[in-house]
Amino acid sequence: MAGKGKAFVVIGAIAVSVFLLVYLGISLTSNLGKTKTQITTEDAAKKLDKLYKDVSVKTIEPIKGQIDLDPASIGDSLPDISKFSVSVTNTTDSFVEIFSSTEKSGTGVDGWLNEVAEEFNKSNTTVNGKPVSVMIRNIASGTATDYIRSGKYIPDAFTPSNELWGEMVKADGIQAELISKRLVGNVTGIVATKAKYDELVDKYGSLNLKTVTDAIADNELAMGYTDPFASSTGLNFLVTALGTFDSSNLLGEKAVQGFEKFQANVPFIASTTLQMREAAKTGMLDAFVLEYQTFVNATDFKAGYVFTPFGVRHDSPLYALGDLPKDKLDIIQKFADFVEQEKYQKLAEQKGFNGLNDYKSELEAVDGSILSAAQKLWKEKKNGSKPIAAVFVADVSGSMGGEPLNRLKESLLKGQKFLGRDNSIGFVSYSSDVAINLPIGKYDTNQQSMFVGAIDSLQASGGTATFDGIVVAMKMLQDEMALNPDVKPLIFVLSDGETNEGHSLKDIRGLIETYKIPIYTIGYNANIKALQSISSINEAASINADTEDVVYKISNLLNVQM
Template sequence: MKKSKFLKGVLSAVLALSLTACSNNVTNNTTLNNALSYDDAVTELGTFYRKINPSTVPARLDVDMAEASVADSLADIDTFDMMLTGNGSLNLEIAAPSEFSGKSYPDEWLVAVGQKFNKAGYTVNGKSVSVSIRKISSGETLTYITEGGYQPDLYIPSNEMWGEMLVANGIKANKLTDRIAGNTAGILMSKEVYDSYTEKYGEVTMDGVLKAAIAGDMVFAYTNPYTSATGMNILCSMLHAFDNENPLSDNAVDQLVQYQNNAPTAAYTTSILKESASKGIIDAMVMEEQTYINTPELKNYVYTPAGVRHDHPVYAFPWTDEDELEAAKMFVDFCLTSDSQSMATERGFNLHEDYVSEDYGMTGSDFLSAQKVWKTNKNGTRPTIAVFVTDISGSMNGTRIKSLKNSLLSTMQYIDSSSYIGLVSYSDKVYINLPIAQFDNKQRAYFSGAVKDLDVGGQTATYDAVLVGMQMLMEKSKEVPDANMMLFVLSDGAQNAGFELKRITPIVGGLGISVYTIGYEMTDSDKEDLKALSEINEAVCIDADTEDIVNELRNLFNVNM
C-alpha cells in the first residue's frame, strides 16, 4: 500500500484547501490523459519559454514597507454568514461551527433549536429574548475575537481547547456549560486499510497511525489546526504520541518534522477530506463522528474516536450584561432539554458517550505554542518554492487590482521566511517582476515594492504567464532540490491572448506542479478556464470576492507557505 512520491504530491495539492471553490468538483483526472512525460514536459516548457520571451522588470525595494498585522488580514466579520437572525429586544449573537450551524439537515441542529427558542416567547425583565447564529469555525472565531475586535455574545467552539486558548490570549471567558451537543473527533480508515492496519499494528491509536504512515502503510491526512477544531485536536494528539511526557519537547518537534517530510499538506477544513475520501483519493484521515455518520459515501470506512471530546462548550464574555447573561443561560437550558437533545441525537450527535477525552497535559498557552510549532515545521525539512502570477490586463482595473494588491500585501506576513518566492505579471505580454529568492526581509521588501508597482492595461495572456512561472520554478528547483513547488494564479477570468489552455495542459500535467487559481469578481463563464487549470494537477480554484479574499489567502498561506 505504499504511495508513490507523485501521488503524495497530488494529495498535497488536493488536501491543501477547502475554500470557496469555483466548482464542486475538486478533481478531474481526465486532463492528465494527454500529459507529456516529465522529461518531455521539461523540454517543451523550455521551448515555449523562449518563444514567450518574458521581460524582466527591475524590482523596487520598498523601504517604507509597513509591517502588516493580523488584523490587516481579516475581512469584515459579515463575510461569515448569519444563519439565523433574531429580532428580540435582547438578541444574542452566537459564533458557532459548521457541524451544527449549516443550512440544512443534518448540519443545522443549533439553527433549528434557535428557531424554536426564538418562537418560544422567552423574556428577561420584560424584554423579549432571541438568538442570532453566525457560522464560523472555532479557529476563525478565536482569531477574530483576539485580533479583530469581534465581540459575539456567546462562543460555542467544537471543543474546550479553543476556550482555553482564548483565555491564554487574555480574553476573559465564562464557561456556561461543558456541553450542549456531544461529539467526538477521530480517525477514519477505509475498511481495506483498517483490516491490514489492525492485523499489523493492533488497535487504532494515534501512535499506531503515525507508525503506519511513516512506514508507508497508509497516507494519513488531517486538517489545518489554525481553523479546524479536529485538526488542532489531532495535532496535539500527534505531539503527545511523539512525547507523552512533554508534547512540546525538542524530541516531539523533531519527530513531527520527520513525519511531515512525507505527509500530505493539511486540509483547510474537514469537508475537503470528506470529499477526497468519498472519491477514494485518501485512505485515512481525521473527522468528527457526526460528519462521518451523515456521509453515505463513507460507509466503507471505519471510525475510531481519538483525542479530546467535541462536546461544544458554551462561553460568555465580560461585555455581556446581566440581562444578556440570563438570556444566554435560558438558551443553554433550552439546548439541553430532552426535545433539543433528541434532535441532536437524530442528527448524529451524542454517540460514543463512553469515550473519555485524552489528557494531553497541555494548557491554553501550550495549545497556542503547538500551532506555532506546526506552522514552522509543517513542511518538514522541505522548503517551499512559489511563484505568484498576477493578472494586470485591462479588465483588472478598479476594485480588482486594488483587491489583489491589498490582499497580497496584507497576507504576505503568513509566508515563512524559509520559503522561496517570485512574482510574475501579465497582460498580453509577460513580465518577471521579481526573480525567485528566499523570502527574507530584503526579498519581502522587494516583493512589496513589486506588488505596489503593478499597473494594468492590455489583453490577457494567462497561460503564457503560467509557463513562465513554471520555468522559474524548474530553474530554482535545481538550486533547492526536493522542494514543494507551487504556482498561484490571481486573475479575473478568461485568457484572450497568447497560448490557449489546451496547448499547455500536456506540459502542466507532465510537470505535476499544482496551480492554485484565485479569481476576482468572476462571472460564471470566467470561472471555467481557471477551474480547468487548477484541475490539471488536482489543485483548487478559489472564487473569492473583494470582501473575503484576505481570509482566503491568509488561510491558504498558513497551510502551504
Template sequence: MENNQKVFKFILGIALVFVIVLVIVGALSGNSKKEEKSDSAFKTYSEKDLTAKLDYLTQSINVTTSTPRKASVELTPPSLYDELPEIDKYPLTVTGTGDIDIEIFSSPEKAGADKDGWLIETAEDFNKENIKIDGKTISVSVRNVSSGQGADYIISGKYLPEAYTPSSKLWGELVASQGGKVEVAADRLLGNVAGILISKDAKARLEQTYGKADFSTVVKAVVDNNLIMGYTNPLASATGLNFLLSTLHNFDSNDMLSNTAKEGFTKFQNNIPYVAYTTMQMRDSASSGKLEGMIMEYQTYINDKELSKFEFIPFGIRHDNPLYAVGKLSDGKKAAIKEFVKYATGSKAQKLAAEYGFNGNNEYAGESYDTTGRGILEAQKLWKENKDGGKDIIAVFVADTSGSMDGDPLLQLKKSLINGAEYIKDNNSIGLVSYSSDVVVEVPIAKFDLNQRAYFQGAVEDLQATGGTASYDGITVGVNMLLEAKKSNPNAKLMLFLLSDGATNEGNSLDYVSPVIKESGIPIYTIGYNADIEALKTISDINEASSINADSDDVIYKIKSLFNAQM
C-alpha cells in the first residue's frame, strides 16, 4: 500500500511538471504570436495614413491628463544677458604670463583644434618672442567664444576681454550700436569668405534652368522651390547674419528693410526647411544628403574632404576677422595690442594662415550693404518676426521626468522651460507633456497668453522625477497632440521640443516611432541633460532640427537662445 502511494505521488509529480511545461510553452507561444501580430499590424498600418499609425502606437501607452495649477509669472522684459554663464565655462586656450597681458575673445574657426587653431599657434609664438614695452614683457591670452556670444558678454558688461576678434565686422558694429566700447585695432587679421555650398547636381540644374549659379540665382531657386537648402541662425552665427543681410539686400538693394525686401524674404523663407543652431549641425545635415545647399565659410569648406561634393559660391561682405580693442585700456595695453597686430599680420603668421585654409578667395571683393549696427538689429528683428512666413506656431514641450533625471538634470530642465518661456510670443500655441513609464498631458495646447503662461509655469514647477524612461511614448503623444491642433489651424508651423537624458528603456521603440516622425514632418528639437547625445541627435536628424548638449553650466543661456530664435 505504501509503495502504491509512492508511485501515485511520483506520477502526480510528473503530471504537474508536464502541465507547468505546457503552460509555459503555451505562454511563450502566445507572446511570440502577439509580437508577430503586432509587427504585422504595424507594417499594415505603415501603408495607411498617419492617423492610423498614431492610433496603433498609442494603444499601449497609458496617458493621463493632469489638472494644472496657476503659478505667478515674471512679466519683466527678458534678457539673454542675465543667463550668460560665468566666463570660466570657456577656459583660456592660451594663457599669457607677461607683465602686460591681453586677453582676446576669438571665434572658434581660429581658436579651436588642428587647422582651426591659427590664433592659438600665433599667440603662443608671439609669447615666445618675449617682447617688451617700457621694460615690461607683453603677452596675449586666447579664449574661444563664438562671435555672437562674445558680443553678448561685451554688450552686457558681464565680462570684458581686452580684445575681440569675431569672424566679420558685423559683430563689432552690433556691439558698438548697443553701447559696447570697441575700437578697430585691425580691419583684417586674416582673410576668409562666406559662401553657399550647393551640390554639383544642384549647380548643374540651376545653370540649365537659370543660365548661371550665383547668389541671386540660388535665392530665386529657393523661392521657386527648386532648391532645398538651409542656413544658420543669424542671431548667433556670423555666416548666418551675413546671409540674412545679403538676402534682404538681394530683394531691395536700396533699402534692405523695405516692404519689398520683407515680402521677398518671406517668400524665400517659406521654402527653407531648416535653420541650424550651429554651423556643425548644418554641415551634418548636408553630409546626410538631405540638403542640396547650405552656408559655410571658405576655410571650413576647403579643410573638410566631406564637403568636396559641394561647389562654393561666395556671397556678402568678406569675413576678414577684424580685431577690436575693448573697453578703456591703459597705454601699455594699447601698445601691446599694436605689437600683436604687427606680429599676426606678418609673413610667418600669414603663411600659417594660408596653410590652414585662410586667405583664399582674396580676389573676392565682397558686396556692399548697410552694415551699421542699427541696421543689423532691425534686420534681425525682421527675421525673427517673419521667419515663419506669418504662420502661427504650435509647439509641444515633452519633458523627461524619469528617475534618471532626478536631481540637477530635472532642476536644469525646469529652469530651462521657465526662463526660456519668456521668449515665447503670445500668439504661439503651447502645450506641455511629461513622461516616465507613463505619459501625462500636463498642459493641453492653447494660446500662450498670460493665463496659459501661468498654467505652464505651475506645471513645470510641479514636475517630479520617478520611474522608467519611455521617451518615444512621450514623443508619440506630443506628435498626436500637434496633429490634432493642426486640424483647426491647417497653416500652422508645428514644433516639438524633447528635454531628456536620452536613456530610453521602456515603451515604443525608435524603429516604430521614427516613420511616424518622418511622415508628420514635425521637427523635434532635442535638449540633453547629462545625456546620450547621439540618441537625441538621431531623433533631431529625422526632420532636420537642432540637438543641444545642455550641461549644467550654460544650459539656460543655450535654451533661451534656441527659443529666442525659434519661438
C-alpha cells in the first residue's frame, strides 16, 4: 500500500480498551492464564463415552410443528428503538435526530460527537429565527442500517462509520442526501503482530490486503475479521478482499473462487469487535481488523503490532434521510458546519481521530445492491466447503419456568429462520435428565418442522444438569463427525447458568478443549459469568438474553455462525 498510508509499528504495550459492542451486546472472557486440561483424542473418546454412560438420556419421538416459509427478515426481530440510548438529548422543540456510530457517540475517547453536539446545543444556533438543537442516538452502523432499510425507524440523519452503509440505504430506495463526506477522520486496517508483519514483508515485499489474502489462501496467516452484516470494518474488509481477486467484478466467478479459497483458511469470524480482540489476546491470531482510532487508544497488548490501513476511509459521512422539510435540512447542515470548526477537530485528534490523513481510499464507491449481494455471498461461502453441524441445548429446569422459557422459545423460533439449509441441526433439552428431542439431520423443511415442534413442546421442571446436556451434545456431534468428517461442529447452550446436578465444568473442560467445539451460550435470567466460563474455552460468545432485543441478538448470532 505504498503511497496510500504507512504501516504504523507500535512496540510494547498495546491493546484492547473497553469498547462498545457493535450491535449485539455480546461478551467473551479470555482464557489467558487458565490451566489447560487438554487430553489426547483417543483418551477424549474414552472419557466422553464414560461420561455419556453416566448420564440419564432418553430419546423423544420428534413432533412436527408449523413453520413459516417466508424469507427471514432481520427487521422483524428489531426491538423498539428505545433499546438504543440517546447519548445527547435535544434542548429545543426544533431539532433533528441523528443515528451515530458507536466509536464517536459513546463515552470517554469514544464520545467525541456527543461533546460537540452538547456544545452545538448550547450555541444558540437558530434556523428561521427559532433556536435549534440535535439529538444523538448511539447505535452501531449495521444495526442503524437495519432499522432504516426495514423502515421500522428512520431518523432525520445518519452518520455511520463509512459510506458503504449510506450506499446500502440508498439502494433500498430510501432518500439519503450526503450533507458531509467527513465529520471526522478515521481509517480501518489490519493489525498484525510485528513478527508476522516482518515475515510477510520479507516474502511478499509489502503488506496490503492483496498480500494478506494471498497469505491466508496459502495458510500462512491466521487472521480474524468481524461480521460484515453488522461491523463497518467487517463489511469494508469483505468488499475490499473481493476486489483483490477481481476489482472489475466483485461478484464475478474469479472473485468468488478467490474468496472461497481464502475463506477456507480463515480460522475465526467474530460476532463483535470485542470477541475478536479477546481472541487475539490469547495468541490465537496473527492479525485482525480494527479501526485506527481504537488502535491508538489501546493500552494492554504485550507484544508489538503493526497497523496497515485498507479499503474505504471511515470518515463518518453525514446523511439526511427521507423527504425532510427545509428547516430540518438547514439544522443538519448547520450542525455539519459546526463540527468542522478547528477546535472540535483538534478535540477529535485528542481522542484518536484524524490520524493517517494521507491515506486515500483504495476502493471506489460500491453500489449498495452489490454490497447486499456481497453480504449474501459471504453468508453462503463463509464456511468454505465445510457445512456446520450444530446442536442446540436448552435448559428446561424448574428455574426456567415462566418468562425465561417463553423468551427462550420465542428467540429460537424466530432465530431459526437464519439457519443455513446446508447445515445439520440437532436439539437437546435437559433438567435433571437429558432428552434428545431431535437427532442431528440436514436442515431441510422436514427437519425445520421437527425443530420447531421440539421447541414448542418444551416444559420446565426439575433440576439443572447443564454439563450433562453438553456431554450429550458432544457425543451426538462426535458420532456425526464419524459419518461426516468435514463438518464443523458447534454447540449453542440456552440456560439460566445455574448447575446443581450432574457433571461439572471441571469434568468436561478437557473434552471441550480437545475437540475444540465452540460453545455459544445464551443466558435467560442467568448467571452470566458461569455461562461465559463455558464459552471462553474455545473463544465463543456469550449473550445476555435478559433484554428486549434478545431475538435480534440471537438472529444475528445465528446469521454469523450458521
